[in-house]
Amino acid sequence: MNGDAELLLVDWLAQLEPHWRLLLFAAVGIIAGLGLDVIVRRVPLAVEQAWLEEMQAADASGTPPLHAPSHPAALPSAAMTRAGSLASPHLARLDTAPTRRWQLSLLSGVLSVAISWRFGPTWQSIGALGLVWTLIALAYIDYDTQLLPDMLTLPLLWVGLLCNLGHWFAALPAAVVGAAAGYMSLWALYWVYWWLRRREGMGFGDFKLYAALGAWFGWTALLQILTLACLLAIVVAGSAWIAGRLRSDQMFPFGAFLAAAGIATLFCGNGLMIWIGGTP
Structure with missing residues (x-):
């Protein structure tokens, strides 16, 4: 969070005793x-159903679909639904984890309390709740399906810009530049990787999520977010590769690490920028 942002009190929250506010x-x-x-289970199925309907319409008309899945992980799933299976295995298994509901509730509850402690009875707390809840949903969806749905990433971007009309988390010019720079930087890395390896290194949803984080925290936070996400990915993916659970050529959910880095930046600010010699 930009240290120059002014905390804007919500009157009815400010009237509550701190312990009641935390509760x-x-x-x-x-x-x-x-x-x-519900979102984590239903949104991927809705996205896949939309792809299926578009592919069926394209088959009927003999024209290619306008919005074909851009992420390689989506292609086998779409192919399976096209062949007659209404839900691919990696999406169907979302309904087979009853403990997931309580895991999400616990994580959301703990982070919500942390937001109250960090930002107090302010409008920043209200905005941070929406940000964190959306990032949790995106992280779980990306982990399960390697998808980052536009119906979550794009509203997250626009809400970030709207919040920063009042400089809640960053100055508006920094937020606008952050959104553009976030998207274009990963877009450029994508094409460099494609030119070198002739295969995709990430999905387009990663570009949009990074742009959304830039819209919330400004361009000065982008390097920190990407650095934290890469470090987390190296540790987690490296451990999975050593344990034999991940092939060297297998895609992994980088969006989940971007989401985790965004949550860390929300609570800790741009402190890493000082360590690497930049400007907080």
């Missing part, structure tokens, strides 16, 4: 976690 945020977070469970 309120905990309860709201737990309830939100139940909603996140």
Whole structure:
């Protein structure tokens, strides 16, 4: 968060005693976690169903679909649905984890309490709740399916810019530049990797999520977010590769690490920029 941003009080929240405010945020977070469970299970299925309908319409008309899946992980799933299976294995298994609901509720509740503690009875707290809940949903969806749906990433980007009309988390010019720079930087890396290896290194959803984080935190936070995400990915993917659970040529959910880095930046600010010699 930009250290120059002014904390804007929400009057009715400010009137609550701190312990009651923490309990309120905990309860709201737990309830939100139940909603996140529905989103994590239903949104990928809705995206896949939309792809299936578009492919069937394209088959009927003899024209290519306008919005074909851009992420390679989506292609086998779309092919399976086209062949007659209404839900691919990696999406169908989303309904087979009953503990996921309580895991999401606990994580959402804990982070919501942390937001109340970090930002107090302010409008920044309200905005941070929406940001964190959306990032949790995106991280789980990307982990499960390697998809980052536009119906979540694009609203996250626009809401970030709207919040920063009041400089809640960054100055508006920095947020606009952050959104553009976030998208274009990963877009450029994508094509460099394609030119060198002749295969995709990430999905387009990663570009949009990185742009959304730039819209929330400004361009000065982008290097920190990418650095943290890469470090997390190296540790997790490297451990999975050593354990034999990940092939060297297998895609992994980088968006989940971007989401985790975004949550860390929300709570810790741009402190890493000082360590690497930049400007916080």
